[in-house]
Amino acid sequence: MTITQTRTKSPATDERVAKRSPLQQLLGRPEVGALVGAIVLFIFFAVVSSTFTQPNALATVLYGSSTIGIMAVGVSLLMIGGEFDLSTGVAVISSALTASMFSWYFSTNVWVGVILALLVSLAIGFINGWILMKTKLPSFIVTLASFLMLTGLNLGLTRLIGGSVSSPSISTMDGFDTARGVFASSVNIAGIDVKITVFIWIALVAVATWVLMRTRVGNWIFAVGGDENAARAVGVPVKATKIGLFMGVGFCGWILGMHNLFAFDTVQSGEGVGNEFLYIIAAVIGGCLLTGGYGSAVGGAIGAFIFGMANKGIVYAQWNPDWFKFFLGLMLLLATIVNLIVKRRAELK
Amino acid sequence: MNAKQIDQATLLQNETDPLTHTPVHLLSLDKVGKNYGNILALSDVTMAVDNGRVTCVLGDNGAGKSTLIKIIAGLHQHDDGVLKIMGEERKFGSPRDALDAGIATVYQDLAVVPLMPIWRNFFLGSELTSGFGPFKSLDVQKMKDITKKELAEMGIDLRDVEQPIGQLSGGERQCVAIARAVYFGAKVLILDEPTAALGVKQSGVVLRYILQARDRGLGVIFITHNPHHAFPVGDRFLLLKRGKSIGYYEKKDITLEELTAQMAGGAELAELAHELEQLGGHGDVVKEVQNEVADVAQTTGKAYN
Numbered sequence: 001m002t003i004t005q006t007r008t009k010s011p012a013t014d015e016r017v018a019k020r021s022p023l024q025q026l027l028g029r030p031e032v033g034a035l036v037g038a039i040v041l042f043i044f045f046a047v048v049s050s051t052f053t054q055p056n057a058l059a060t061v062l063y064g065s066s067t068i069g070i071m072a073v074g075v076s077l078l079m080i081g082g083e084f085d086l087s088t089g090v091a092v093i094s095s096a097l098t099a100s101m102f103s104w105y106f107s108t109n110v111w112v113g114v115i116l117a118l119l120v121s122l123a124i125g126f127i128n129g130w131i132l133m134k135t136k137l138p139s140f141i142v143t144l145a146s147f148l149m150l151t152g153l154n155l156g157l158t159r160l161i162g163g164s165v166s167s168p169s170i171s172t173m174d175g176f177d178t179a180r181g182v183f184a185s186s187v188n189i190a191g192i193d194v195k196i197t198v199f200i201w202i203a204l205v206a207v208a209t210w211v212l213m214r215t216r217v218g219n220w221i222f223a224v225g226g227d228e229n230a231a232r233a234v235g236v237p238v239k240a241t242k243i244g245l246f247m248g249v250g251f252c253g254w255i256l257g258m259h260n261l262f263a264f265d266t267v268q269s270g271e272g273v274g275n276e277f278l279y280i281i282a283a284v285i286g287g288c289l290l291t292g293g294y295g296s297a298v299g300g301a302i303g304a305f306i307f308g309m310a311n312k313g314i315v316y317a318q319w320n321p322d323w324f325k326f327f328l329g330l331m332l333l334l335a336t337i338v339n340l341i342v343k344r345r346a347e348l349k
Numbered sequence: 350m351n352a353k354q355i356d357q358a359t360l361l362q363n364e365t366d367p368l369t370h371t372p373v374h375l376l377s378l379d380k381v382g383k384n385y386g387n388i389l390a391l392s393d394v395t396m397a398v399d400n401g402r403v404t405c406v407l408g409d410n411g412a413g414k415s416t417l418i419k420i421i422a423g424l425h426q427h428d429d430g431v432l433k434i435m436g437e438e439r440k441f442g443s444p445r446d447a448l449d450a451g452i453a454t455v456y457q458d459l460a461v462v463p464l465m466p467i468w469r470n471f472f473l474g475s476e477l478t479s480g481f482g483p484f485k486s487l488d489v490q491k492m493k494d495i496t497k498k499e500l501a502e503m504g505i506d507l508r509d510v511e512q513p514i515g516q517l518s519g520g521e522r523q524c525v526a527i528a529r530a531v532y533f534g535a536k537v538l539i540l541d542e543p544t545a546a547l548g549v550k551q552s553g554v555v556l557r558y559i560l561q562a563r564d565r566g567l568g569v570i571f572i573t574h575n576p577h578h579a580f581p582v583g584d585r586f587l588l589l590k591r592g593k594s595i596g597y598y599e600k601k602d603i604t605l606e607e608l609t610a611q612m613a614g615g616a617e618l619a620e621l622a623h624e625l626e627q628l629g630g631h632g633d634v635v636k637e638v639q640n641e642v643a644d645v646a647q648t649t650g651k652a653y654n
Contacts, residue, residue, distance in 0.1 A: 214489070215478075215487060216478060216487065218487075219465075219469055219476055222469070223465065223469075226464045227461070227462040231474070234474035234475075235474035236473060293465070294464050
C-alpha cells in the first residue's frame, strides 16, 4: 500500500493545479459573458442617452426586465435540465384568463380565481412534462403542440364564454385590491416607485440559485440535462425532475399572468404569442446551454436585464423602436459568441 | 493440456471462502444458462466470487460475457441453474435489486455526467444533506471531503474535486466510478471491459485500482478480452466461448501463455491455415499461420490439425 501512502498526503495546494486568479475563476462562470455584455450595454446607453441613468428610468428598465426575468428563472432551470418550452408565452395568458373569467362568471372573490389559475398553470406544466416523458418526443414538438393548442383555447374559450376577445374587467370585484397589492403594486424607495415584480423577480432568482447549487434537486437538474441515461443509472428520478421543471415554469407563468391581470384588470386573449422566445433568449444570453447541463439562474436574470435595457434604452435614446428586434437579435448573437470565447479561454487556462 | 481445470462439479461444494473459511461464496453461479427465444446465449456456466478475490471472465466478442454480467447485474434473469448470494438462492428482478444485494456494476459508458464536478458526480443520486424539511441543503464540504478521501484511498491522486469530471482521463473516470461503487457499499464489483477503450498506461492505472478494490475486501468480476490485462490481477479465470465455459482455472494452475493460447483459439488458426492453403497463392501467409499454430500447440500441449 505504499502507493496509497505516498499519494494520500496530497497537500491543500497541488503543484499541478495552476493558481487560478479570482478573475479567472470568475471568467469560468456561465453568466460572465452576459455580465460583460450587460455592462457594455449599460455604458453604451448611459453615453447616448442623458436620461437613461436617472433613477426613474432605471426603475422602468428594471420593471421591463422583471416581466421577462420572472419567466426566465423557470425557463433557465428547464434549459439546464435539458428541455425547453415553447408554450410559456401563451400559458401566461391562459393563467390570467382562467383567473379573471372564473371569478367573473362564478362571481367569486378574485382570490378563488387566482388559486384556480395556479392549479391550471401547474397542470399545464405537468401535462407538458408528462407527455414528454411518456412519448420521449423532443420537447420542441411537445411544447410546440401545446403552444398551438393553448393559443386556440385562449381565443376560442374566451369568445365562447364571453363573446369577446378580451376578458371582462374585474376591477370592481371582491379581493381585486388585495390581489393587485400582491401582484401589481409599487414600492416607494427614496422617492422612486419600484414595481413589486422587481422584488418578486429577485426573490425567485435567489431561491432558484439556492435550489440549483445547494439542494439534491439542483444536482438532479444538472444531471438530467447533462446526461439523462447516466443520471437514471445512478438512481436519479429523471421523470419527476423533468416534470417538476415544467411545473416550475408553470409557476413562474402564473406569477406573470397574475401581474398582467391585476396591472390592467382585463386580459386580451390573443396576447403572449412570441414571448416564449424572449424567455429562451434571456436564458441563452445568460449562458444556459441549449443542450442542457450547464447554466445558472443568475445568468437568466442578467439576460433578462439586457433585454430590459435594450427595450427601454432605445426609447430613452429617442430612436425608433422599430429597431429593437434587430438589436435583440444582434445582442443574442454577440452574447452567445462572447460566452463561447470566454468559456474556452477560462477552461484553457 | 497442461493446465488443471477447476473441477466444475466439486468447485462449489468443496471450496471455502478464503476469509471466513466457510463453504459459502459471496456470489456463485451453478450451471447458469440463458436463452433469448430459441437462441442459447449462455449455458452451463459455473463460477464463484469471493471477498478479496478477482474473478476474470475472458472471451471474444459474442462469447456471452455481456449476457453473464446482465444476469448478475439484474438486467436479465437466468433461465437455468442457480445464482446464490451468500449461499442464498436469488433471482434479481431489476438492477435496483442487484444493487441492494451489494452488486455494483461499472459499465463501459460509466454513468457520469461530464459537465458536472467530480464530487457532484460521486454523490449523484445519493447526495448528503443537512437541515430538515424543505430547507434541506447539500452538505457540500462533507461531500467534497469524502470524495477526496475515498479517491485517495483508492490511490487516485486528485487535483481538484471541483473540476468537471469530463476533464479527467478515461482511466481516472473509471476509477471515480469504481470508488463510488465501493463507497456506497458494494460487496461485488462488476467491471465491464474497463480497459477496452484505454491506452497502455491508462489500462495499467485501472488495473491498479482493481487491485485496490480487491485489497479493500471486495469480490471483483473483471470482464475483458485481453489476457494480458486479466492475468496479472486475476485469481481465477473463466473462459467463455459461444456461450459456454471452455475453461475455469486457478491462477496457480495456468500461465499467461496458456491463457493467451486458449483465448487465441489454436483450432481457429489451424482452420484458417487450411482455408488459405486451399485458396492457394498465399504461401508466406500460410507459413506464418502454421508457425503460429505450432506455437500454440506447444504451449497448450494440444495438437491442432
